[in-house]
Amino acid sequence: MxxxxxxxxxxxxxxxxxxxxxxxxxxxxxxxxxxxxxxxxxxxxxxxxxxxxxxxxxxxxxxxxxxxxxxxPKTDVKTIKVNATLPAVKDVRKTLEPFGKFEVVKIKVAEPSQTLQDDLDRIHQVREHYPDARIRLDANGNWDIETALKIAKTIYQENVPLEYLEQPVRTIAEMAELKLKLQEFNIKIAADESVRKVSDPLAVAQANAADILVLKVAPLGGINNALAITKDAGLPVVVSSALETSVGISMGAHLAALLGSEYASGLGTAALLAEDVTDTPLIPVDGDIRISRVDLDSTxxxxxxxxxxxxxxxxxxxxxxxx
Ligand SMILES: [Mg+2]
Missing domain, CATH: 3.30.390.10 (Enolase-like, N-terminal domain)
Structure with a gap:
């Protein structure tokens, strides 16, 4: 506009x-x-x-x-499902506590300071404390194909209830190659860093480089744009946050409500902030956040x-x- x-x-x-x-x-x-x-x-x-x-x-x-x-566009949806998010930290329980109950947890892996074993340890800890939670692994593009396949094999053998690997490798070409190879393990991949620009979702879909698109509303230029892009790409989406306050989350949550994706959104991240701008933040309650505008509380x-x-x-x- x-x-x-x-x-x-x-x-x-x-x-x-x-x-x-x-x-x-x-x-x-x-x-x-x-x-x-x-x-x-x-x-x-x-x-x-x-x-x-x-x-x-x-x-x-x-x-x-x-x-x-x-x-x-308006929506009658009152709440949406969100995943919990686990950064590369030692204290798994304490970090996941602010998310309350959840069905899905996204674990950050492949961080430069972490080894493969650190990542596997964290996955095991999550499974021990939250045996019913489904797991997403977000590598932020930091694996190569070989490493991603190695992890995939381990996860498959250990029966990890994996929902998908998020941006396991960097480029669209690598994503496409890996996607084919992962069919053997029945593992899906989601594109995140590969869909930062407005033109990207269609490029990823056309290259057959992902099963799922992770979308953030701000880099796509707003809700109306994001709706149009999603329709063109024709893949399931996960609406995700860019680590916003509850105000920014309210916009992403509205998009997620309009899209009605089967996948929990990555919009529970206000729980990662130590402060927020409102007395009624959009943090997860039993795995849901509410759909509403957010007013600021001056205190x-x-x-x-x-x-x-x-x-x-x-x-x-x-x-x-x-x-
Ligand atoms: Mg990601």
Whole structure:
């Protein structure tokens, strides 16, 4: 949608920059910086990671502007299922506790600081403490085909209730090759890093490089775009978060509700934040999160105000992206 001078003014006039501590280090981060603004629809979050270039950040802004100001299809869905997320940590139980009850857990594997054995140990711990949970393994593209096959074989032999491997290898070509080889073990793969840009989902589908697409609404430029892209790609999807506050999660959850995927969404991640912007955060309750807009609670914001330097940086970035 077009950014009119009125919209621009309202965004700049309501924008708040916040710096939120994480419960545990995730994606190399100990705090998450976000910018929130308010439109007639309610609050929206603009939180492209700080290392992202303006071009990408502008697409995320389009998504946030649509959520705050645009036409969004309505839904009667009240809650959606979400998975729990386990970063590469030692204390499995303590980390999974904030997720409450869950049916599916995504385990981060193949992190540079971890060995294959560390990953297998974590999988075993999860199975011991949560024997009924289905498992997703997210390698963030860090395996080669050979390693991925080795793990797949082990998992198959150990009867791990695996839902899928998420981005086991880096490129679309490798994903396609691995997908064929994994048929032997009846293991599915999901593309995540391979679907970051608007044109990617179709490319992945056409290359037969994944069984499932992991989609984030912000990098796809908003809910309406994401709906159109999903339809074109014709694969099952998992809506996932980019480590947002409950405001950002509300947008992803709305998309997930509209899509009605059979797979639990990766939107339980507000549980990974030590603070949030609302007294009624969108954190999982018995494996579900609710579908609703999120209002800010001002007393919450005092503790998570960004420094002046961070605020200046984000406003600069915002002005550049609003051009
Ligand atoms: Mg992932």
């Amino acid at each position: 077009e950014i009119t001078p009125e919209i621009r003014e309202q965004i700049l006039g309501t924008a708040k920059v916040l710096s939120i501590p994480m419960r545990t280090k995730f994606r190399g981060l100990t705090t998450r910086e976000v910018l929130l603004f308010e439109g007639p629809n309610g609050w929206a979050e603009w939180s492209p990671f700080t290392e992202y270039e303006d071009e990408e950040a502008s697409i995320w802004l389009k998504a946030a502007i649509e959520w705050a100001f645009g036409d969004i 919450r914001l005092e503790d998570i105000e960004a420094t002046k330097r961070e605020v200046d940086w984000w406003f600069e970035r915002l002005r550049r992206s609003l051009k």
